[in-house]
Amino acid sequence: MSRIAARFAALKEQGRGALIPFLEAYDPDPATxxxxxxxMPGxxxxxxxxxxxxxxxxxxxPTVQxxxxxxxxxxxxxxxALAMVRDFRAEDDATPVVLMGYFNPIMSYGVDRFCTDAAAxxxxxxxxxDVPPEESDMLAPQSAAAGIDMIRLVAPTTGDARLPVVLNASSGFVYYVAITGITGTRSASVADLATAIPRVRAHTDLPIAIGFGVRTPAxxxxxxxxxxxxxxxxxxIEKLASTLDAQGRATSGTVRAVLDDVRALAEAVRSARG
Incomplete structure (x- = not known):
């Protein structure tokens, strides 16, 4: 069982959902x-x-840009970024790690080489x-062979006819984009999510994670x-940016501020289902 599947299975046993925080590699510097x-795991x-x-x-x-x-x-x-994961694995062999990005760097790196190195x-x-299911033969066979899940995005505009196409090409979990548009610009309503998620569940047994608009513990x-x-x-990312000095460098409070926010989010997630 993959780390992703094992983690979601364990959380299901515990009766709670997953917190999946994001960081941008090397922001604002490699050490920070x-x-x-x-x-983050702690x-x-x-x-x-x-x-x-x-x-x-x-x-x-704009924030992620x-x-x-x-x-x-x-x-x-x-x-x-791969080196960061490799260093992280020296201390943590349990927490699943997902890379998010675009195909051009992978293509430049070499798809076969990337999948081999990423798995290692x-x-x-x-x-x-930017790799839809119709073009997934550029990456999906190699990632599957390396044991790396291809996690697909599903949006509110993804129609019922399109959902099976996307979800049948997915593994690990499904990333539900809660809003239309770019990241970090607004949030979805609880009512919208309560309607949208069951529609996705009807087409997949994979776990579903909601992103693009989840900002607060609530x-x-x-x-x-x-x-x-x-x-x-x-x-x-906004919390990190708020701690940087005038030259955009990390300060003594940068790491602590971000991790404090992760703790607040984790507490809310862990108590959400009562």
Missing amino acids: SMAILRG AGADLIEIGVPFTDPMADG RAGQRGLKAGATLAG SGVDGVIVV QAADAVRVADGAVVASAL
Whole structure:
């Protein structure tokens, strides 16, 4: 059983949902990013999503774009993100790690080489936002052979005819995009989620995590009441950015501030189902 499947199975046994915090690799520098990554499980992260900075992040809102720019300025590469996971695995062999990004860096790295190196580094899943199921033969066979889950995005605009196409090509879990548009710009209503998630569940047995608009502990709690996980990205990046100095460098409080927010989110998620 993969780490992702094992973690969701364990959480189901416990009767609770998953908190999936996000960090951008190398934001604002490699050491700070690594310290946040290492601290996330202890702060309550059940799975961790790592963004791979890219120069043309079409699905990212301004907050994540700025984080990616800081990461690129600090020297982030796909190889660097893999090295972060490899270093993380030296201390944590249980927490699932998912890379989120775009196909161009993978193509430049080499698809076969990427899948081999990602698996060896301890990556459990990938979200490649610009590779639809119709074009998945560029990556899916190699990732499956390497034991890496291909996690697909489902949006409110994904119709009933389209859902099986997307979900049949998915593994690990389903990432439900709670809003239409780019990340971090607004939030979905509880009523919308309560209607949308059962529609997705009718087509898959995979766990469903809600992202793109989950910002607060209360919203994370709402998400895991109707789904299996809550992904929080922009709010954590904004907290990180608020601690940087005038030159955009980390301060003594940067790591602690982000992890404190992860703890607050984790507490809300863990108590959401009473």
